Amino acid sequence: MAVATTTKTGARPSWSGRRPSVPAWAGTVPFFAYVGVFLLLPTGIVVVDSLKNPNGSWAVSNVTELGNPLVRGYFIGSLKLCLLSSVSGAVLGAILAYAVASGNPDGVVRRLYISASGVLAQFGGVTLAFAFLVTIGPVGLLFHASWYYEFPWGIGLIYTYFQIPLMVLVFLPAIDGLKVQWREASENLGSSAWQYWRYVGGPLLAPAFLGATLLLFANALSAFATIQAWENQIAYIVPQQISTALSSEVGLSNVNVADLLALGMVILVAIVMTGYALLQRRAARWLR
């Protein structure tokens, strides 16, 4: 193996004179091993298994199953829920983030909001569903909303509970990046508040806002436990149908269909994250 030799420096004590000669890429090995084992390998297994029959033979025609109206229905359900919760979460979270940013940068309120958002953005699953069940469910303490089981409205509301805090966390740096001087400059030139947001603030924040919305979208796409605890008598979204395909005890389980549905989600996430990366690149230009 060709190895770059390290140069000895005479001033050094002799015990460090012969450093083990390690190629530069060696430092990346743990990272790539980790990513390989926990991301690339499982994804590869999903892709390969989704193109096979339960008996192990190749069946590339499985892909046409993604066009099946039933399967399309699960993806449409996922899209509806993700769009509803990411757009509403992004708008409300952005407003909240702006309110926080316009306060004292070292104030208690700001620190409180940021820590609370950090906690609540991770709040989900059965606990969250149960919290809503006892507040707005059929015997809810607060009120009886007739729409709380109407997909996607009730579950969309629940998702905003963790989407809004996540938006605050990811959008706050962008708002902080708006320089006071820009506002002053536009006011000196005689612009109104509307004109400032229309021609300066809005365009500056748009890429970051859209990027954060996409992040929220991907966040909602993979959520499973919350909706499973809230409404699970039919599969509304793809992860629920994957669960059915894996564990149906009435004879409808099919690992390859589950892999195929997972493949569909991988494709969806790839599209969303590519969009996110492109928007982030554009946003970063302004924030330097």
Place this chain on the structure above:
Amino acid sequence: MRSSYRFALAGVAAATLLAAGCSSSSSSSGSSSSSTSTTNWATEASASAGGGISALVAAAKKEGALNVIALPPTWANYGAIISAFTAKYGIKVNSALPDGTSQQEVDAVKTENGTAKAPDVLDIGMAVALANTSLFAPYEVSTWSSIPTAQKASNGIWVQDYGGYMAIGYSSKFGTITSLNQLLGPQFKNAVALNGNPTSANAGLNGVMMANLAEGGTASDISKGVDFFSKLKAAGNFSPVSATGATIKAGTTPVVFNWDYLNLPSYVGVSNWKVFIPSNVALGGYYAQAVNKDAPHPAAARLWEEFLYSQATSGGQNLWLEGGARPVEQAAMQTNGSINTAAASKLPAVSVTPTFLSPSQATDAANYLAANWAKAVG
């Protein structure tokens, strides 16, 4: 996500294999060399073929442990059954994944095959049992002749154990329910729940089938049941929440379609709870026992089966009955007088001839639901 999970399982399995390698090999060599008989219980299809019950007990005690899976302690009295077994034989019972599904049991048999953690015995739904008979070892318990012919495989590869009838449990705040159509009334807003998604859970599928039979449908065609739930949904009465003990206690699912043994007030733990079985429908369903053919504790697995099918006062059959489940030997035990009559009289009475879904009827129903359920109640 799923594949990463499977990969993790494989890793755990490999680690366990390494760790358990010496212990499992020493125990198997011990049982074959030092035991008085050289019986290999993994291939014996009955206790008598292996040298009798006492030889089986001795071999099981030597193994010292039993791996069970997906047995919730509150389900069909399994908590008491497990402690009674341990008390009687001094064999430790390792209970894995108590809330698992039948499919997860079979998956565990496959993924943990060859490790000391693999399940020895399974308690599974019939659809899963029939689809996986190649994983099981045939075994006939001593009370084999007490089990109705239709409820066991002739070669002993599976045998039904306990079951019940689909029933509607409901909160007494609704008064008395006497017919299915009452559930379409306005006082049942968001109240009526199944025990699980019918395309996934056996109890859910049978709930729809019960409505189907009550509405005049046949066991071969579940469409009238789906139509009933569609009407229920249109009336705003269908609850998309799967009923559990917690949702019943919280009051979010005040009407539940479920097996009667999971629907009794004593099981549900709610005092104002009533049970109703439509007078023209007795839809029965039984779970089945099967022994893993590669069981890490082959003798203990077979002794467990003997215990479950024992007609003794504190044997498995009467313990299931005390948990509200109907044991498979119930008719024979009523005849020979070994049944716990007090426990038997607590079960809801069934007057009509019970219906049991054949495997093909169950498959047809599942396929119909796969195509139509989401449309009907979505």
